[in-house]
Amino acid sequence: MSVIKIINANSLNWYLKYFGLPLAIGVTMFRLCLQKTNRKRRDALQGKIVVITGASSGIGEALAHVFYEYGCKVVLASRRRTELERVKEELLSKKQLSPTEEPVVCELDLSNLGQLESFVQKIYDTCGKIDILINNGGVSHRGSILHTTMEVDTKIMNTNYFGSVGLTKAVLPRMVEKKSGHVVFISSVQGLIALPDRSAYAASKHAMQAFADSLRSEMFQHNINVSVVSPGYVKTAVSLNALTGSGDSHGVMDKNTAAGFTSEYVAMKILDMVVNKNNELVISQFLPNLAIFLRHSMPSLYFWIMARRANKTN
Numbered sequence: 001m002s003v004i005k006i007i008n009a010n011s012l013n014w015y016l017k018y019f020g021l022p023l024a025i026g027v028t029m030f031r032l033c034l035q036k037t038n039r040k041r042r043d044a045l046q047g048k049i050v051v052i053t054g055a056s057s058g059i060g061e062a063l064a065h066v067f068y069e070y071g072c073k074v075v076l077a078s079r080r081r082t083e084l085e086r087v088k089e090e091l092l093s094k095k096q097l098s099p100t101e102e103p104v105v106c107e108l109d110l111s112n113l114g115q116l117e118s119f120v121q122k123i124y125d126t127c128g129k130i131d132i133l134i135n136n137g138g139v140s141h142r143g144s145i146l147h148t149t150m151e152v153d154t155k156i157m158n159t160n161y162f163g164s165v166g167l168t169k170a171v172l173p174r175m176v177e178k179k180s181g182h183v184v185f186i187s188s189v190q191g192l193i194a195l196p197d198r199s200a201y202a203a204s205k206h207a208m209q210a211f212a213d214s215l216r217s218e219m220f221q222h223n224i225n226v227s228v229v230s231p232g233y234v235k236t237a238v239s240l241n242a243l244t245g246s247g248d249s250h251g252v253m254d255k256n257t258a259a260g261f262t263s264e265y266v267a268m269k270i271l272d273m274v275v276n277k278n279n280e281l282v283i284s285q286f287l288p289n290l291a292i293f294l295r296h297s298m299p300s301l302y303f304w305i306m307a308r309r310a311n312k313t314n
């Protein structure tokens with residue numbers, strides 16, 4: 001017995017000395033190098049014009065903070081001007097890492113598709129260029145397909161999908177002309193999997209994912225980057241603001257959302273994705289990651305689990 005103990009203790013020591021320790025040192029060195037590279041690349045953001053839709057709360061607000069901190073001129077866009085002005089005041093009162101120009105506030109209703117061209121023109125008139133467009137504004141959905149009106153389906157598709165597509169199309173010709181630019185789409189893990197009672201939301205994010213993938217291939221020759229971010233649960237007002245089947249606000253903070261990542265954490269990850277020009281970023285917890293894996297590798301099991309989930313909520 002004691003011999004086995006000695007052997008185990010010896011082999012553990014051996015592993016730690018010849019395998020564990022060098023691995024830990026290697027990983028730490030790699031992380032330090034990555035942090036140093038990211039810090040250097042973030043400096044390149046200085047002076048960039050960044051348009052952020054949905055900047056009045058949650059992830060968009062946090063994005064405004066991080067891009068502003070790194071020297072970008074941020075254009076804050078959404079429907080609620082008073083909230084955008086609040087975000088602007090908070091940015092101006094902040095201690096900055098780099099000198100930055102004053103943020104610009106611009107009202108925008110993404111679901112009003114006829115207004116998108118003039119919104120973009122206004123930004124070009126004010127700022128002269130757009131370097132990075134972040135399509136973040138969006139609304140979620142809570143309701144079964146049987147009990148969701150077509151008006152709600154249309155509103156969610158217009159806000160989340162057509163609104164972002166319209167803005168992107170309005171910005172692209174000048175980016176193509178300049179042969180530079182970056183378009184970011186804040187999708188969701190629900191752009192990769194669909195849950196019951198979220199049909200309109202999941203459909204809009206799947207459409208966004210597909211549009212972005214086509215766009216990326218077409219824009220490669222023009223030196224324009226296209227990135228898609230797929231967050232899991234993030235602690236924001238997203239479930240409070242979600243639309244029910246009849247178009248009312250859901251008004252409930254979901255348990256998973258309340259326990260989600262902070263929007264500051266997500267915004268910093270997105271900033272590094274932008275500076276590294278990555279095509280995609282999934283920022284998710286274990287369960288949504290598992291669901292994505294099951295949907296693609298064991299679809300029948302995934303459909304069975306989702307059917308049980310739908311049964312439970314009805």
Ligand SMILES: NC(=O)c1ccc[n+]([C@@H]2O[C@H](COP(=O)([O-])OP(=O)(O)OC[C@H]3O[C@@H](n4cnc5c(N)ncnc54)[C@H](OP(=O)(O)O)[C@@H]3O)[C@@H](O)[C@H]2O)c1
Nearest residue numbers: 054056057058059078079080109110137138188234236238
């Ligand atoms: N939180 C999560 O768990 C999570 C997970 C995955 C993906 N996402 C995505 O992240 C993005 C941001 O959501 P959030 O979590 O930060 O939720 P949020 O706090 O509710 O923010 C949503 C933002 O979208 C704006 N918005 C909504 N409808 C709009 C419209 N018609 N026109 C213009 N702006 C509009 C809102 O501004 P106004 O009300 O002022 O217009 C608000 O600033 C959304 O696209 C969402 O789908 C969130």
